[in-house]
């Protein structure tokens with residue numbers, strides 16, 4: 112890794128989700144040197160875990176493919192995966208950065224043939240599918256993962272499985288001696304794009320996510336509908352594997368609630384509206400009931416909302432569900448009082464999807480650099496942040512469209528910093 | 544209608560929300576309610592009363608003055624605090640419900656046969672005399688609330704409970720003679736008097 116060249120005219124992008132990739136590509140295509148640091152073994156972030164995108168209901172993979180191609184063909188961009196920034200010191204125009212690289216145990220020689228996966232036995236919770244199924248100890252997160260290089264789970268290192276994987280590899284790509292590395296980089300500006308994570312549904316005690324099998328989250332529902340997902344695209348009840356017919360969505364699960372997340376996560380209304388399409392497409396005679404405080408179909412998506420309203424299989428119930436109990440056959444029962452008529456209800460369903468909100472993926476105390484955060488932990492735009500600019504969901508709960516807009520803006524800010532650095536650096540002295 | 548009630552009704556004509564904000568403890572927080580319904584669904588008394596907190600708060604905004612102040616809902620609140628714990632907007636619902644009850648009482652609008660209102664008065668009389676609750680006397684006055692005959696019957700029925708409370712020191716027999724008290728009883732009474740004065744003056748002033 113010592114071949115990475117970075118100066119104070121380099122832009123560091125932290126986080127390789129759709130925002131980080133967009134910012135990195137914009138800056139690299141504008142001729143700047145860019146290093147992208149991604150914690151996972153693959154880039155793409157959370158959108159790779161979505162089944163379809165609103166508003167067009169296309170698959171996220173096609174957009175990602177274009178970005179991957181742009182990344183591959185750009186010599187200005189260096190991507191480091193399984194990498195985390197541990198320290199940033201210095202000032203705008205002159206940062207010193209420490210990056211920790213975790214061993215992948217698989218080199219670039221990997222042809223993604225998958226023979227190592229077949230050879231090993233140990234299985235672990237599949238984090239890509241939010242633990243809905245298991246994966247092997249030698250794996251690739253998903254079929255189109257970029258880079259197309261497998262990973263050995265560190266938990267199999269030192270076991271028979273590790274040697275089995277190594278022996279099975281026809282490309283001699285497995286290196287069990289790989290060690291964790293720490294590298295030092297320089298950069299003039301930083302784009303911070305570490306994104307979001309789903310709010311922990313276990314914290315919403317009255318909804319019993321931890322107690323009731325058939326109460327799941329919206330991110331899990333995305334995975335269930337994906338053909339490449341844990342159930343091969345079949346929606347099933349975790350309790351018995353049966354296909355659910357009556358499905359309920361609970362909006363604002365954790366959001367807009369001073370006990371949990373104060374902010375409106377902005378995406379979950381659209382996500383549930385989108386997921387009613389999955390119900391109609393994937394479940395014969397499936398119905399969706401949406402329990403809501405008010406539906407916030409962010410600005411231009413009002414027509415998307417109207418179309419769903421016209422759908423006979425979808426019902427809207429204006430009420431924040433008070434609590435869930437479990438009825439016969441592990442059926443979740445939603446209890447509450449509706450706001451249109453104040454009727455008390457106890458409605459039974461086959462499956463309940465909690466529309467959990469989005470919170471920043473990096474905890475308040477864990478930033479390797481001083482940064483101004485708002486009450487919810489999202490990064491504020493502030494002079495005090497110097498040459499560190501937030502992009503995408505590290506700055507707010509955003510959809511892809513807005514995340515990419517925000518990334519482009521941050522890339523531009525970073526480029527401006529580098530241009531100033533370049534204007535005063537010694538090698539440009541003569542040019543002036 | 545009492546004079547005070549009439550005066551306040553006239554003064555705030557058409558704006559009961561403002562009347563609540565000005566005169567009911569924590570009444571200003573009613574404005575924060577977003578009508579989500581969680582309190583209504585979380586209340587253990589919910590199915591047994593006519594107006595849930597959610598509904599009461601909407602009625603306040605909808606100017607249903609008479610219906611709100613004569614409702615027996617505020618009197619059904621058991622102060623379990625479930626609604627406060629769950630309300631996404633952190634409304635002090637329990638306190639507002641009690642505030643409304645107090646206000647209704649001041650205006651003489653409590654439903655005549657409301658037993659909790661009677662109990663609340665007994666409790667207040669008991670507490671305010673010495674600054675400490677005298678469980679024994681409170682229990683006895685509660686039993687005899689509806690006349691002597693019924694009182695004896697209730698007392699007999701609860702004999703075992705009473706004895707157990709004595710045994711576990713939840714109730715002391717010597718409370719029957721005087722009973723415990725705050726150290727500075729006259730100071731305590733002066734404080735209550737002052738508080739009542741401030742409250743009365745405010746509401747008087749608001750009615751003008």
Ligand SMILES: Cc1cc2nc3c(=O)[nH]c(=O)nc-3n(C[C@H](O)[C@H](O)[C@H](O)COP(=O)(O)OP(=O)(O)OC[C@H]3O[C@@H](n4cnc5c(N)ncnc54)[C@H](O)[C@@H]3O)c2cc1C
Pocket residue numbers: 125126127128129130131148149150151154155156157158161163164165166194195196304305306307308329330333378379382385467468469472473502503504505509510511512514
């Ligand atoms: C249920 C649901 C459905 C959705 N559906 C849609 C939809 O249909 N259409 C739409 O437009 N939007 C949708 N969204 C929103 C969409 O997921 C986000 O807009 C998008 O993921 C934002 O991308 P991002 O790059 O900002 O963040 P992320 O996707 O979270 O990417 C952040 C990246 O940073 C990495 N990272 C995190 N911490 C570090 C660190 N310390 N060091 C290095 N790297 C790090 C992560 O591994 C990740 O790769 C949905 C959201 C939800 C909750």
Ligand code: SF4
Pocket residue numbers: 362363364366367374375376377378379380381405406407466468
């Ligand atoms: S987007 Fe909808 S579900 Fe999500 S927090 Fe906002 S109102 Fe609630």
Ligand code: SF4
Pocket residue numbers: 575576577578579580581582583596597600629630631632633634636
């Ligand atoms: S829980 Fe709070 S916000 Fe919701 S209806 Fe009750 S008082 Fe209003």
